[in-house]
Amino acid sequence: MASSYDRAITIFSPDGRLFQVDYAQEAVKKGSTAVGVKGKDCIVIGVEKKSVPVLQDDRTIRKIHKLDDHVMAAFAGLECRRSVSCENYKLTLEDPVTLEHISRSIADLKHEYTQTTGRRPFGVSMIIGGFDPDGTPHLFISEPSGVYYELLAGSIGKNEKVVKEYLENNYKDETVANEDLSLKLVIKALVPVVQTGARNMEIAIMTRDNDGNCIQRLLTTEEITAVLRQIEAEPMETA
Template sequence: MYGVSPQAYDRAITVFSPDGRLFQVEYAKEAVKRGATAIGICSKNSVVFVASKTIHSKLIVADSLKKIFEVDEHIAVTASGLIADARRLVETARVEAQRHRITYNEPAPVETIARSVGDLLQVYTQYGGIRPFGVSLLIGGVDSSKRPELYEAEPSGAMTAYYADSIGTAKKEVDEYLEKKYKPDMTTEEAIKLAVEALKKTQEEATPTNLEIAYIPVTTRKYTTLDEKEIAKYLK
């Protein structure tokens, strides 16, 4: 018998290959691998996000390229892959967060928002006439449990909780570095330093312009960003 090439199964999202693969979902994961690296870390008193931005031209206004998004005051998201796809998912997360707040008069649990995003990602792997989202998200925050939480949502809809995680082009190298250096009792400042060090080891140049840093502390549960001067301190 002649072997069947992947091309026979990758034209429609609803068709499995004989070995149980959905090629369009796998291609979406490849899009994530081509994106700039983003990192999320749970410290003992916050959840930290550090994201690298690819700035192709000096004519680009760097602030217009966003890689970290506020979902609610206690939840944020960073993304790698097709950022236009990420904006659609972020909007879904924001609507779900506001719906929960209005319905229950309380901030939405981080896991609830992560699951709503994962559910939407999964739907886009199941029906014809659509394509999977070409993006992975790190969703983190501090809810009423006052415990830092971090989740990764993949194009397949899979959702996994992490203490520290990365997505994007340097995921393998960064994850290996995090596994060696991460400590659950590290402070916010130590977590930021760890993420920046991991990025500096995997990219040619890290500058205040091409990095975004944000965190959500346990004390206030308020989304906080660092400006370029504050970011520069971590690059010395």
């Protein structure tokens, strides 16, 4: 016997909402906090990590991923993998993918899943950062609805609002003038929402060398701790 009500999940509600998209966005809000900053000549991404069990290798739960030599991404919510898009673009056009192209590709796929019967929206937001072939740094955010946008700095995850407010008040040309200052800005933004310090932070920096090659570096716990000590000493230095 046929059902007397509509089972489709891609139908708008009377007030114009797709509830499955709302649910996907709620999944993102329960995910780890991530922050991205575009510096003058670098991209810095930081993520709040959950505590790792003693017997688990923490390398198996990375939150920041290398999509290509010049593109990295962090996610909040349910993980997805898009490095294949970069590889396909390079094989087709023989050029590295631009940041706008890979961000649009991810957004298009997400949007498709909000309107196709038998599928559900991806419960993930992503921060995508890196360098275009011309050497210009870019930072994008992609949301579950299929919306994507470029920005100077941004955050996703459960403490998005707290981090975003900090960035809005502290992102200035002088606070991102170089790699070290951009790194400090990211760590300062994470400090209020990461209670256990460096041990629960994952930070990656992408820069370009003199030959134009992109270099992505994941900071060690010791390096993050050293920056935290510098930050803690700053008020004493200015007193």
